[in-house]
Amino acid sequence: MPDEIVTRLDPADGTTTVALLGEVDVLTVDQVRVALEEALAARPREIVVDLSNLDFIDSTGLGALISGFQRARDAGIAFRLAHPTRPVRQILVLSGLLEVVELTP
Template sequence: MSEEPVTSLVREADVVTVNLRGEVDVLTVDQVRVALVEALESRPRTVVVDLSDLSFIDSTGLGALIFGFQRARDANIAFRLAHPSRGVRQILVLSGLLEVVELTE
């Protein structure tokens, strides 16, 4: 297991930002799921997943983002991805995730 945390949460008014950093893969994906659940539990108006410090995401990480998106949608909470690097953005495009999840550049 990776000891390095890959998530952090920032709460501001009705927006919770989940910051992802480093690599999200099979070793770290549970941290992402836990952070998304924690963000949604506070019932904000919007959850933003900031990808600016993320260097890589694999299929398990994409699955965690879909998990968060679906839970947010079910709770009528807006869910956005923000500031992906060029490489991460390409993975998001190829996965088709950006066809359903809003992206903020």
């Protein structure tokens, strides 16, 4: 279970960062969905999902990221993933998500 999900908006450049911590799975995915909804509601120029402290993500978490990406795209907001840990990066590659969502190493 994630310790917390941190959302921060940088008004200077219009970027909202959603930092995921710990594990995202069926028990914690609702927290991720809420954080992404709040980020979208702020109408930033860009949403960055920071994965540097994420240890694991399952298919429900991937689904939440896909949904967030689609909603951002539909609203004209850039959406990218950033700094995945090695195990999370492998999951992202295997899922095919990186074929549609931009990744910052």
